Amino acid sequence: MSEKTPTYCMACYVGPDPIKVRVEDGEAVGIEPNPDAAEISPSKGRPCVKAWSLLDKLYDPNRVKTPLLRQNPEKERDEDPEWREISWGEALDILGEKLRKIREEKGLTDDNNYPNLALTLGGAGVPEGHFGTLTAFLSSWGGPMDLTLGSGQGISCYHSEHIYQEFWHRAFMAISDLPRTKYMLSFGHNTNASDGTGVWKSAEARERGMKRTQVEPHLSISGATSERWVPIKPKTDPVFMCSMIHVILHEMDWEDSCDLQFIKEMTNSPYLIGPNGYYLRDKETEKPLVWDQTDETAKTYDDDGIKDYALTGKYQVSGVEIGPDDDRWDHEKVESKPSFQHLLDAVEEYTPERTEEVCEVPEGTVREVTEEFTEHAEIGSTMEIEGEELPYRPVSITLGKTVNNAPGGLESCWARTVLLMLVGALEVPGGTIGADTKLYPPYHERWSSVRPGDAGHMEQALNYTSKEKWNVPGKMISRGPYMKLSPFNSYRGWATGIGPYTLAWMFMADPPENWPEPSPPEVWMVYRANPAKTQFDPELVEEEIKEIPFTVHFTAYLDETSQFADLILPDHTDLEGTQLKLTMNRHWQHVLNRRGYILKQPVVEPLHNTKEITDILTEICDRVGTLSDYNEAINRGLITGGIPFSDDYYDYSLEPDEKYECDEIWDRACKAVTTGLSEGEDEHDLEWFKENGYYAVEMSQLERYLYPKMKEENLRYELPYQEKMNRVGEELKRRLNEEDIYWWDEKLEEYKTLPTGRDYLEVWEKFYNERVENPEEYDVWLLSTRSMQYAWTSNVESPAMKEAAENMMDFGGVAINPSKAKEKEIEEGDKIMVESPFGKTEGIAILKEGVRPDVAVIVGQFGQWKAPFAQGMDIPNVKDHTRLELDVLDAAGAGADIAKVKIRKAEEKVEE
Numbered sequence: 001m002s003e004k005t006p007t008y009c010m011a012c013y014v015g016p017d018p019i020k021v022r023v024e025d026g027e028a029v030g031i032e033p034n035p036d037a038a039e040i041s042p043s044k045g046r047p048c049v050k051a052w053s054l055l056d057k058l059y060d061p062n063r064v065k066t067p068l069l070r071q072n073p074e075k076e077r078d079e080d081p082e083w084r085e086i087s088w089g090e091a092l093d094i095l096g097e098k099l100r101k102i103r104e105e106k107g108l109t110d111d112n113n114y115p116n117l118a119l120t121l122g123g124a125g126v127p128e129g130h131f132g133t134l135t136a137f138l139s140s141w142g143g144p145m146d147l148t149l150g151s152g153q154g155i156s157c158y159h160s161e162h163i164y165q166e167f168w169h170r171a172f173m174a175i176s177d178l179p180r181t182k183y184m185l186s187f188g189h190n191t192n193a194s195d196g197t198g199v200w201k202s203a204e205a206r207e208r209g210m211k212r213t214q215v216e217p218h219l220s221i222s223g224a225t226s227e228r229w230v231p232i233k234p235k236t237d238p239v240f241m242c243s244m245i246h247v248i249l250h251e252m253d254w255e256d257s258c259d260l261q262f263i264k265e266m267t268n269s270p271y272l273i274g275p276n277g278y279y280l281r282d283k284e285t286e287k288p289l290v291w292d293q294t295d296e297t298a299k300t301y302d303d304d305g306i307k308d309y310a311l312t313g314k315y316q317v318s319g320v321e322i323g324p325d326d327d328r329w330d331h332e333k334v335e336s337k338p339s340f341q342h343l344l345d346a347v348e349e350y351t352p353e354r355t356e357e358v359c360e361v362p363e364g365t366v367r368e369v370t371e372e373f374t375e376h377a378e379i380g381s382t383m384e385i386e387g388e389e390l391p392y393r394p395v396s397i398t399l400g401k402t403v404n405n406a407p408g409g410l411e412s413c414w415a416r417t418v419l420l421m422l423v424g425a426l427e428v429p430g431g432t433i434g435a436d437t438k439l440y441p442p443y444h445e446r447w448s449s450v451r452p453g454d455a456g457h458m459e460q461a462l463n464y465t466s467k468e469k470w471n472v473p474g475k476m477i478s479r480g481p482y483m484k485l486s487p488f489n490s491y492r493g494w495a496t497g498i499g500p501y502t503l504a505w506m507f508m509a510d511p512p513e514n515w516p517e518p519s520p521p522e523v524w525m526v527y528r529a530n531p532a533k534t535q536f537d538p539e540l541v542e543e544e545i546k547e548i549p550f551t552v553h554f555t556a557y558l559d560e561t562s563q564f565a566d567l568i569l570p571d572h573t574d575l576e577g578t579q580l581k582l583t584m585n586r587h588w589q590h591v592l593n594r595r596g597y598i599l600k601q602p603v604v605e606p607l608h609n610t611k612e613i614t615d616i617l618t619e620i621c622d623r624v625g626t627l628s629d630y631n632e633a634i635n636r637g638l639i640t641g642g643i644p645f646s647d648d649y650y651d652y653s654l655e656p657d658e659k660y661e662c663d664e665i666w667d668r669a670c671k672a673v674t675t676g677l678s679e680g681e682d683e684h685d686l687e688w689f690k691e692n693g694y695y696a697v698e699m700s701q702l703e704r705y706l707y708p709k710m711k712e713e714n715l716r717y718e719l720p721y722q723e724k725m726n727r728v729g730e731e732l733k734r735r736l737n738e739e740d741i742y743w744w745d746e747k748l749e750e751y752k753t754l755p756t757g758r759d760y761l762e763v764w765e766k767f768y769n770e771r772v773e774n775p776e777e778y779d780v781w782l783l784s785t786r787s788m789q790y791a792w793t794s795n796v797e798s799p800a801m802k803e804a805a806e807n808m809m810d811f812g813g814v815a816i817n818p819s820k821a822k823e824k825e826i827e828e829g830d831k832i833m834v835e836s837p838f839g840k841t842e843g844i845a846i847l848k849e850g851v852r853p854d855v856a857v858i859v860g861q862f863g864q865w866k867a868p869f870a871q872g873m874d875i876p877n878v879k880d881h882t883r884l885e886l887d888v889l890d891a892a893g894a895g896a897d898i899a900k901v902k903i904r905k906a907e908e909k910v911e912e
């Protein structure tokens, strides 16, 4: 008998993607599209290749089939942990007892106020699609829990983008407004590999005529399907972008080629800047001043009578500057310039000729790309959306993960956003829009958090840097101290997901001066993450994990992190589990017209002695004594993205002290969300969802753009001049220095008002050169790139993915340029040695013209030494050549997957 069961794939963060699983005689045999759910899918119900890896995972002979308990106390790579198979009852009793002890004996925090319980989630949001009632579990704990002992997620993702796009345009991700965009300029954003099912929309746009320029050191599959590939030197992207700004402002007639109305009315460009670098404000109202060039006088920025804002020039104006800690400078007739003039001055030196030198991109290319960009912006054109006329600016700029993390990341984000500002393509149809908001709830719409803050800009929820609030004695502190060191990281929503995880490991290993020493947590729970493989410094991370008294790994197969765990808990895999998941209208790489809920349901009976995560968490809470808090958290709507289990016109609440089965909880959730979303019109239960798959309601198209809301609230983007950043950075410096902390000073130099145009590759050049005797021998930049088939290390065990990936370019080895190969006498298929100051790894040479001679590229995250299937794959990993050191991290704790190496034939090493 054959049937098709609707469910979702969430193998990567682009999901949940609706799919149907074909089941024959009780066996899942195929994955199919789900066209019935086209309206909630960026690809109209078509899954990407990764959905097939779910079948492999289900039937993987190497799966963990029952809970396992370590018998051998020695935690080493080559020690057998001597796993003993145990029952769920025993496993949950052990964990329950450990957690109860923390609450009742040890206390929730240690002497330095670090939480005794830590929890790590991996894969950039993927756990949300599988972790059942985990949000209610977090709440039921009722106190501090450390979420910053993180894996490679966040700190090697689109890190600066997450932070600063939330600041500048309330978005975790800034994307092209597909299909309306006509020109997409991508800096190392590998759309065709990394956008999951979102790739369908960019293919559709290209078919319709959208042009793409891919700026990237190697010709990725995204570059291969673009009009133009610009092989830039790694980590020099901000120089290229600043140079584009130079071309617009110093070579073109900018009054003609820029969107002046946008610049004058929607940004801080006309704000006057005082001699100390802060806005010059009206003494009474403290509103920033601008210069009206018609009336030749200063006015507050929102004065109704402004005839024409001056963008350039110098003016003698009286006012007050408000600096760090409310320092004030009162001025009488002081020289001040509009922020735009500061921008003009700052980019004057960033000529295409300099760019040619730094980025190794011909100056002509910089000019051509800039021209294409400004021409495609169609300044002046408009589009009607739901009866409102909005500017139409069909150009977008997207950034990849190595561009927008680590030193240079902030500057890249700034330059990108300023370029968009110049042509008015920010948050308008066709332009670059925010797909997601994760720091400012509610997450399904952005407008309600776009509220007036200081100086005519949006209100921001930054971490405190004031004297009273920065260091409150006795307050909980995370090992990755985002609240103390990273003000722009914020403290709301997903803030811990982008915390400085790097610092957590580094500070545990080697506490910096005058900083409370972080202990290892008493208990560490790891869910769908593999930090021992995906963090920057696997060796250091391993050493620190060994110090943790009790580690629980929730995992499907034993991997590098499991090797150091004490307890292994296998939950049901994706095709065996039950969960209701929000399907968002705006999510990572896509924006849709509907939002709602989609069901993950078992397509077959569980194959092994695994357990549904919801049931695991319920059992833990029961043992810890927090069941009623957990049930109440569920009732409050914590597992449904905010829709409570009861309201004026419905009540599906759980009894506080009763233990509910997974299906009962989700059945009530189904009824609550459908009743809640439809305001009482519909009520659907779990059975209905099992049949129908999802439930969604329509969203306004206007809300896709921030523009109408910014206009309505009379707000301006905090661009191009970073007044607040300057102030906050200075305050943080004072706070740290007041406690004799100076090791973070260098990082604080990032908090600039305008870009530095720096060649950021120098950061890595210096770092690696200092660690070897013959730096000139290390002549290759090793980079990482994604494949559509693999999601981090989470599906490396799938033979089907390997088979599919083997048909794709660059996969299976180290891609190098034939000229470099010739120099080193390497031939296609040769075994080569990749060597850095930190290690040697072997791989197979792939010769390819589409890679810079000074660059080598590795697809994916391999180099497994434990995961049973993947360890036979023999593909090296960039992270085996990167280290956790402040020098190569940015002010938010992020690093980049880039290493300086030398490459030679492997045989030579054997002879040594």
Ligand SMILES: Nc1nc2c(c(=O)[nH]1)N[C@H]1C(S)=C(S)[C@@H](COP(=O)(O)OP(=O)(O)OC[C@H]3O[C@@H](n4cnc5c(=O)[nH]c(N)nc54)[C@H](O)[C@@H]3O)O[C@H]1N2
Pocket: 121, 122, 123, 124, 151, 152, 153, 154, 156, 157, 158, 401, 527, 528, 529, 530, 531, 533, 534, 535, 554, 555, 556, 557, 558, 559, 561, 570, 571, 572, 573, 574, 784, 785, 791, 792, 793, 794, 795, 860, 861, 862, 877, 878, 879, 897
């Ligand atoms: N070399 C290199 N390294 C990188 C990157 C790179 O580009 N190159 N990228 C970095 C980035 S951007 C990110 S976001 C991180 C991601 O890295 P992580 O956050 O660590 O995430 P994953 O690698 O997906 O974690 C995989 C874990 O999930 C488990 N798992 C898989 N399926 C299941 C299941 O059904 N149930 C349970 N309980 N567990 C399951 C696996 O067993 C494994 O332990 O990697 C980073 N590391």
Ligand SMILES: Nc1nc2c(c(=O)[nH]1)N[C@H]1C(S)=C(S)[C@@H](COP(=O)(O)OP(=O)(O)OC[C@H]3O[C@@H](n4cnc5c(=O)[nH]c(N)nc54)[C@H](O)[C@@H]3O)O[C@H]1N2
Pocket: 012, 013, 123, 124, 156, 157, 158, 187, 188, 189, 190, 191, 193, 194, 195, 196, 215, 216, 217, 218, 220, 232, 233, 234, 235, 236, 237, 399, 400, 401, 402, 403, 783, 784, 785, 786, 787, 788, 789, 790, 791, 792, 857
């Ligand atoms: N299939 C799949 N999709 C994924 C993921 C996955 O694991 N698998 N992971 C998701 C996650 S968590 C993330 S963070 C994203 C990452 O998404 P992307 O950033 O789009 O993905 P990558 O392919 O890792 O990255 C980057 C490209 O940047 C180029 N590059 C490296 N250094 C530089 C540089 O200095 N300048 C420029 N211009 N280019 C450079 C490399 O050549 C590479 O092709 O992907 C997401 N999507």
Ligand SMILES: [Mo]
Pocket: 124, 152, 153, 154, 156, 157, 158
């Ligand atoms: Mo990521």
